[in-house]
Amino acid sequence: MFSKLLHSFALSTALLGALTSAAPVNEEKRAGVTPVSASTIASYTPYTQFARAAYCTAGKATWSCGAACSANSDYIPYAGGGDGAATPFWFVGYSPKLG
Numbered sequence: 001m002f003s004k005l006l007h008s009f010a011l012s013t014a015l016l017g018a019l020t021s022a023a024p025v026n027e028e029k030r031a032g033v034t035p036v037s038a039s040t041i042a043s044y045t046p047y048t049q050f051a052r053a054a055y056c057t058a059g060k061a062t063w064s065c066g067a068a069c070s071a072n073s074d075y076i077p078y079a080g081g082g083d084g085a086a087t088p089f090w091f092v093g094y095s096p097k098l099g
Helices: 002-020 038-042 045-053
Strands: 076-081 090-094
């Protein structure tokens, strides 16, 4: 009985060792990481506000949905719609500031 238990333990340990051994890591040299400046990140803010406005359920037709719409106050809406269920909310327009 003891030899059978010892044999099972040895087999389990061997299998566990085989399964947990680390695979070789591809240590490809990279050219480096270029940090993005705070001003570059800030330049994306108007676009994130448009994405935020897409979740407003009302006011997109007149661009009066609250803070998300106020953040791009120069935006001129042409059309908008969707019901948030069968058709996602959407809007189309122009922002002179963003050209």
